[in-house]
Amino acid sequence: MTRYVRRFSRTERALHWANALGFFVLLGSGLILYLPSLAVLVGRRPVVKDVHFWSGIGWVSLLALIALAGDRRGLVRTARELDGFDRDDARWLLGRRPAPQGRFNAGQKLNTALTAAFTLLFFVSGMLLWLGERDTRFRFASTVVLHDGLMYVSVVLLVGHLYLAVIHPATRHALRGITVGTVSEDWANRHHPKWTPK
Amino acid sequence: MTDSTRSSAGLDGGRRVGRGVFLATALGGLSSLWWGRAVWGRVSRTIGPVESLIPLIPNGGWRIYTVSGSLPRFDPATWRLELAGAVEQPVSLDYRGLLALPKAEQVSTFHCVTGWTVHNVAWGGVRMRDVLARVNVHPGAHAIRFVSAEDPYDDYLTLEQATLPDVMLAYEMDGKPLSRAHGAPLRLVIPDMYGYKNVKWLKRIELVPREGSGYWEQLGYDQDAWVGRSNGYGS
Numbered sequence: 001m002t003r004y005v006r007r008f009s010r011t012e013r014a015l016h017w018a019n020a021l022g023f024f025v026l027l028g029s030g031l032i033l034y035l036p037s038l039a040v041l042v043g044r045r046p047v048v049k050d051v052h053f054w055s056g057i058g059w060v061s062l063l064a065l066i067a068l069a070g071d072r073r074g075l076v077r078t079a080r081e082l083d084g085f086d087r088d089d090a091r092w093l094l095g096r097r098p099a100p101q102g103r104f105n106a107g108q109k110l111n112t113a114l115t116a117a118f119t120l121l122f123f124v125s126g127m128l129l130w131l132g133e134r135d136t137r138f139r140f141a142s143t144v145v146l147h148d149g150l151m152y153v154s155v156v157l158l159v160g161h162l163y164l165a166v167i168h169p170a171t172r173h174a175l176r177g178i179t180v181g182t183v184s185e186d187w188a189n190r191h192h193p194k195w196t197p198k
Numbered sequence: 199m200t201d202s203t204r205s206s207a208g209l210d211g212g213r214r215v216g217r218g219v220f221l222a223t224a225l226g227g228l229s230s231l232w233w234g235r236a237v238w239g240r241v242s243r244t245i246g247p248v249e250s251l252i253p254l255i256p257n258g259g260w261r262i263y264t265v266s267g268s269l270p271r272f273d274p275a276t277w278r279l280e281l282a283g284a285v286e287q288p289v290s291l292d293y294r295g296l297l298a299l300p301k302a303e304q305v306s307t308f309h310c311v312t313g314w315t316v317h318n319v320a321w322g323g324v325r326m327r328d329v330l331a332r333v334n335v336h337p338g339a340h341a342i343r344f345v346s347a348e349d350p351y352d353d354y355l356t357l358e359q360a361t362l363p364d365v366m367l368a369y370e371m372d373g374k375p376l377s378r379a380h381g382a383p384l385r386l387v388i389p390d391m392y393g394y395k396n397v398k399w400l401k402r403i404e405l406v407p408r409e410g411s412g413y414w415e416q417l418g419y420d421q422d423a424w425v426g427r428s429n430g431y432g433s
Contacts, residue, residue, distance in 0.1 A: 039261070085215035125227075133417070139430040142231050
């Protein structure tokens with residue numbers, strides 16, 4: 001019989017899926033605004049603009065709300081885990097093995113730091129686009145370059161993330177952890193040997 | 199607390215790298231507000247030849263901005279360009295009549311006020327003076343209102359601006375009839391001013407005593423949209 005251990009708390013899972021939902025709504029509405037073929041096909045630019053803007057506001061508010069209402073202490077602990085890179089993490093990133101990993105491997109830690117920075121940058125550049133249309137003091141010639149560039153890099157990261165979470169046989173068991181919260185003890189021991197679940 | 203962190207993360211005195219990555223990315227991204235466009239310009243010139251092969255990049259750098267529910271449709275049988283206002287004789291020009299006017303061609307660069315630019319666009323169309331010659335402008339008219347079929351979009355130019363040598367009413371773009379997305383069948387092209395002055399889907403040209411506020415001017419954009427010296431840039 002398979003034994004399971006808890007990898008993600010309810011707060012962590014809620015944050016993950018709120019972020020995922022927000023990202024897809026923003027990506028979809030953003031591409032309609034951005035790609036000429038979709039813009040012509042869909043039309044209704046003012047409505048799509050509103051949807052994009054308000055889902056951005058909703059996305060950030062929802063993340064903040066979950067973080068504040070959820071297990072804050074647990075999130076701080078998780079943030080510390082994600083922040084710290086030890087010698088094995090360095091070896092892992094350089095492709096050297098063995099490099100035993102904790103609850104998060106070094107790639108996941110990097111991905112989280114980048115995703116958090118991108119969230120901030122998406123929000124700031126999006127607000128600047130919105131404000132700049134209303135007041136030229138908020139206008140920078142490079143705001144669209146930043147907002148679009150973030151989209152390209154995020155999509156590349158997302159494709160890698162989805163591949164590892166859904167397709168790659170060795171890692172896709174992790175999807176269970178972020179949906180129901182638990183992973184098999186056996187899988188945890190193989191992929192995250194330095195992690196001692198409570 | 200530190201102890202429990204160590205045991206659960208297995209840090210063994212790990213270094214705080216995550217926050218460094220976060221801060222470097224965030225600060226690098228924010229600083230790109232000052233250098234991003236210049237760098238991207240250089241990159242896109244280098245990859246220009248293959249750019250059109252990548253489906254995710256809007257072809258040639260165009261984005262299609264509209265302000266209403268749907269894009270106007272062009273029907274050659276019913277389309278008319280009204281030349282009206284302070285003129286001796288108002289004229290209603292159909293598509294064939296438009297094509298019969300002396301044709302002008304030019305290659306110019308298109309700048310959008312939001313920061314994107316399309317280089318070397320080939321336009322074909324008619325010069326303003328050839329259009330105005332059809333109607334005899336009243337001496338009291340000093341500006342022109344350009345009305346789009348995309349309600350309620352319009353904008354104004356002074357007569358002087360509208361008759362600059364590289365201003366045209368374009369019905370061709372890059373060798374093909376102007377597409378629906380770019381304002382079929384006729385749009386204004388004034389390369390020295392930002393795109394919002396380059397009214398698409400033209401249906402009416404009205405001679406007026408002086409400039410009024412167009413769609414974007416009413417929302418706070420500058421009346422004169424000179425590239426690089428208006429709307430908060432370079433001034």
